[in-house]
Amino acid sequence: MSKKTLVLGASLKEQRYSNIAIYRLRKFNIETVAIGLRAGMVDDVKIHTDLVPFTDIDTVTLYLNPQRQVEYYDYILSLKPNRVIFNPGTENPEFYKMLRDQSVEVEVACTLVMLGTNQY
Numbered sequence: 001m002s003k004k005t006l007v008l009g010a011s012l013k014e015q016r017y018s019n020i021a022i023y024r025l026r027k028f029n030i031e032t033v034a035i036g037l038r039a040g041m042v043d044d045v046k047i048h049t050d051l052v053p054f055t056d057i058d059t060v061t062l063y064l065n066p067q068r069q070v071e072y073y074d075y076i077l078s079l080k081p082n083r084v085i086f087n088p089g090t091e092n093p094e095f096y097k098m099l100r101d102q103s104v105e106v107e108v109a110c111t112l113v114m115l116g117t118n119q120y
């Protein structure tokens with residue numbers, strides 16, 4: 001089963017968790033796409049700055065604080081992901097409800113820990 005993942009809030013800065021997550025996802029051979037504020041490459045993943053209508057997204061992993069997420073609600077819902085991971089600092093009960101109302105699984109967890117413990 002594909003776990004194609006969108007990293008939303010991707011950063012080119014190596015010390016950022018979103019950047020580390022891209023490397024780890026690719027290490028596990030998980031197809032990865034990314035959207036961030038600045039275009040560039042992380043490993044073999046292109047960071048887009050526009051809302052690309054990606055297809056077959058299984059997971060969206062968020063690296064945006066709740067206030068920044070608001071502008072992406074409709075976009076994320078339009079992707080029809082199977083789940084959305086809210087990494088530490090991204091917790092957003094308002095968005096949890098919207099996702100669950102569309103039968104999207106909500107995980108309040110850390111992508112890096114999930115990958116490291118084979119729970120991804």
